[in-house]
Amino acid sequence: MTTAKIIADKNFEISEIDERIYGSFAEHMGRCIYGGIYEPNSDFSDDQGFRKDVMELVKELGVTIVRYPGGNFLSGYDWKDGIGPKENRPARLDLAWHGLESNQFGLDEFMAWANKTNIKPMMAVNLGTNGLKEALDLIEYTNVKAQSKWALERVKNGQTEPYDIKVWCLGNEMDGPWQLGHKNAKDYATLAADVARGMHQIGENLQLVACGSSNRSMPTFGTWEETVLEKTYELVDHISLHTYYEDLGDTQEFLVISTDLDYMINEVCNVADAVKAKLRSKKTITLSLDEWNVWNLSRFQAMERPKEWLPAQRVIEDEYTFKDAVVLGNLLISILRRSDRVKMACIAQLVNVIAPIRAESDRPAWRQTTFFPFAYTSRFGRGKTLMTRIEAPTINSSRFGDVPAVDSITTYDAKNKKVAVFVVNRSLTETIDTSILLSGFGNLEIADQITMSSNNWMATNNAVNPNNVEPSKNITAEVEGSYVKLKISPVSWQVINISVEETK
Ligand code: AHR
Numbered sequence: 001m002t003t004a005k006i007i008a009d010k011n012f013e014i015s016e017i018d019e020r021i022y023g024s025f026a027e028h029m030g031r032c033i034y035g036g037i038y039e040p041n042s043d044f045s046d047d048q049g050f051r052k053d054v055m056e057l058v059k060e061l062g063v064t065i066v067r068y069p070g071g072n073f074l075s076g077y078d079w080k081d082g083i084g085p086k087e088n089r090p091a092r093l094d095l096a097w098h099g100l101e102s103n104q105f106g107l108d109e110f111m112a113w114a115n116k117t118n119i120k121p122m123m124a125v126n127l128g129t130n131g132l133k134e135a136l137d138l139i140e141y142t143n144v145k146a147q148s149k150w151a152l153e154r155v156k157n158g159q160t161e162p163y164d165i166k167v168w169c170l171g172n173e174m175d176g177p178w179q180l181g182h183k184n185a186k187d188y189a190t191l192a193a194d195v196a197r198g199m200h201q202i203g204e205n206l207q208l209v210a211c212g213s214s215n216r217s218m219p220t221f222g223t224w225e226e227t228v229l230e231k232t233y234e235l236v237d238h239i240s241l242h243t244y245y246e247d248l249g250d251t252q253e254f255l256v257i258s259t260d261l262d263y264m265i266n267e268v269c270n271v272a273d274a275v276k277a278k279l280r281s282k283k284t285i286t287l288s289l290d291e292w293n294v295w296n297l298s299r300f301q302a303m304e305r306p307k308e309w310l311p312a313q314r315v316i317e318d319e320y321t322f323k324d325a326v327v328l329g330n331l332l333i334s335i336l337r338r339s340d341r342v343k344m345a346c347i348a349q350l351v352n353v354i355a356p357i358r359a360e361s362d363r364p365a366w367r368q369t370t371f372f373p374f375a376y377t378s379r380f381g382r383g384k385t386l387m388t389r390i391e392a393p394t395i396n397s398s399r400f401g402d403v404p405a406v407d408s409i410t411t412y413d414a415k416n417k418k419v420a421v422f423v424v425n426r427s428l429t430e431t432i433d434t435s436i437l438l439s440g441f442g443n444l445e446i447a448d449q450i451t452m453s454s455n456n457w458m459a460t461n462n463a464v465n466p467n468n469v470e471p472s473k474n475i476t477a478e479v480e481g482s483y484v485k486l487k488i489s490p491v492s493w494q495v496i497n498i499s500v501e502e503t504k
Helices: 052-061 072-076 107-117 132-143 149-156 185-202 223-232 251-255 258-279 297-302 322-337 371-380
Strands: 002-016 023-025 065-068 092-094 099-101 120-125 167-170 207-210 238-245 286-294 342-348 357-360 363-367 384-391 394-397 401-404 406-413 418-425 432-439 444-453 478-480 483-488 492-500
Touching: 002 406, 002 418, 023 286, 052 107, 052 357, 052 363, 052 371, 065 342, 072 092, 107 120, 107 132, 120 132, 132 149, 132 185, 167 185, 185 207, 185 223, 207 223, 223 238, 223 258, 238 258, 238 342, 251 322, 251 394, 258 286, 258 322, 286 322, 322 342, 322 371, 322 384, 322 406, 322 418, 322 444, 322 492, 371 418, 371 444, 371 492, 406 432, 418 432, 418 483, 432 492, 444 478, 444 483, 483 492
Parallel strands: 002 432, 023 065, 023 342, 065 120, 120 167, 167 207, 207 238, 238 286, 286 342
Antiparallel strands: 002 384, 092 099, 357 363, 384 406, 394 401, 406 418, 418 492, 432 483, 444 492, 478 483
């Protein structure tokens, strides 16, 4: 049988894990908000119209921060339409998704929902059709306690204390020609710097995110980040990156696709650090991977757009397969591996729209296959990441050359005395006999082993069969001294959560 070795040592740390890497994204798109998060008059909803079953699943998913309100929707959105008495709110055209936005759910509803769901907000300002003035009004509304117009407006709308929102995205995908108000890097950078300066004059300890590239294939990838950071370096904390991955028909290539994310993260860090050097700055820019997921994008691009302007039309309600879940688990390994630089990450999106949670009005919400690796990574992947050496057979990828069949990362949660080892087997055929050497931890005891393994790579959960794919909780791994030994099936993802002794 093929063998692999994974080695981690308590003393070789990568970084503290920022819990905001377990973020998500709620856009006014399709049925993410309307019919997902918010469905007034439903038996499943509370008195504010929030789906209680969805809120429970959001908590179970372990989401820490949610980016709102978009997405491409953001670039045509006026946040002022979504506040105040609901009967006075105007319906508007949503140009991004060719829909009708009722504005019945807006900023105050989002904050009430976030509060109930115990998540932090990551707010975004429209830099497509709006600019400095609207952004300043917005942060006055959310963060200021004063006898001023927008602060008083918030009080009038029932929120006495400021929301004090700390994390703000300066626009969305401004490098993309599809974006309303798309700009070249220089023009965006000038606007983002102006807006950042103004926002810092109002808010304290804000963390601002400058728009990076919409994906690694953008012709401006790299030069965009360079130009934007040259102008905004001391004003922002994070640069964003977005990336979606799909199965283009070659399962083996799809299974190693997280290699692309590894490259992308390294490349964005390299550009940011080159700007740091040029500017002789002491500060290091960190990364906000504020849209990532598996998404059958080609299918979406080939689809006809809706003809009529209607509210909450179904858009990209992808049904995720078992193999999508394995790839998603691997993407989380990539994110954890760079926890030194990736400080926020948002699985896009949260409900219905390419989402781990699905909801229909006539039945309880359910978990997609991709729900599980996310939920268990968020639950067990806490504390610090440890350098994780992998010795494994390789797969020859036409895109990436030789890549290891096994990918893995180890986390150490000193407070709870737990080590978690996340492991994915990307081979289509080989069961791999794997030894994990954990040095420096004393006695080891397996507390949990969560495995996603199946012969049916196309299996899904859906409205009719919501529990078809579920992870196994059987403990098959065995401890032998400082080793954990297990056999990992082809096309599988798992986490082994291990109790360790307190060691000096
Ligand atoms: O998440 C769906 C869309 O993908 C977002 O609106 C946009 O930012 C990205 O292109």
